Amino acid sequence: MPSSLHDVIDQTLSLYDGLFTQVRIDRRLASDLPSVRLDADQMKRVLINLVDNAIEATDKKGTVVISTEFDRTHGRVRLGVADDGPGIPAEDREKLFVPHFSTKKRGSGLGLAIVNRIVQEHQGVIRVEDNRPRGARFVVELPA
Template sequence: LTPIQLSAERLQRKLSGEVAGDKRSMLDRYTRTIVQQVEAMKTMVNAFTEYARSPSQNSAVLNLNELLEDVTVLYHENYTEVTIKLELDPSIPLIMADGVRLRQLVHNVVKNSFDSIEAGGWIKLSTRGVKELGLQYLEFSVEDSGDGIADEVADNLFEPYVTTKTTGSGLGLAIVKKIVDEHSGIVWVEKAEQGGARFVVRLPAISQRDNKLQTQLQSNKDTEVMP
């Protein structure tokens, strides 16, 4: 795909000085279309590769609040026309997770919300701890001010190639589901109180025993590297 894109761009540069008027406009339009379609195909290929690849986790203790704060900095800088709200519970439990994969999950869900709202809208990222049947979980949600998702679409929204958008690969939320499954969690979408969509991810928290063990291992590691 890259050679096709480079060839189209080179062709435009080579011929742009040799044609004028309507022919110049036609050349620009056709080469621009080629480049845009190649970029779209690249996006689809990359998304399919990401979805199809075998999981290879590099898990470590993770505080999701810190990851969310890092990720939202990028969106604050690039989506100034949209308000980003953070409601992060400082007492959330830690989780054992692959930070790279979780970052991809967050990006996909947040990007999906940004694509669903117009300028002047907002999205809200929230975290909290949840206890169910004696087990502790971390719950992360992304809510937006968009139009919401129709019930008939919501039931299959995390399946590959199911999308409400006219662009994109249709794999973004399928990848989210795959990453959640890799971490023994669950994900769902529901109607938000103010009419938009609310995506919820629930992941198992580190047990108190595992947390103490990880703290001890880290303490031992720090002691070993001290001069």
């Protein structure tokens, strides 16, 4: 059923209120975002994983930016989660969504694989790109 991605973002980010004193979470949300066919609980899982990773990448003292945009031309809604951490080396990017691959000392390497599967179940795609001037930006594209 059609749902508001912004409601999912609001509900998810409320979980972080007061948790990290040195992390700022900014929202840059599009005013023209249409409703999207999504499973709200599953999309919360996607967002929690991406935000947790972004916070960890900043060493719990940086800025995480959550953004949305509507690409009318292609009928796609984009959700971005960006951090100002050290970024992700090019050689690791293609393996990020492979089960059991991890750049962390601890962790199962399943988080982004699960995120990728959920996004695919929503007929979407996920990619990672550089966040200028530093950090990484994950972009989820879903059909509008």
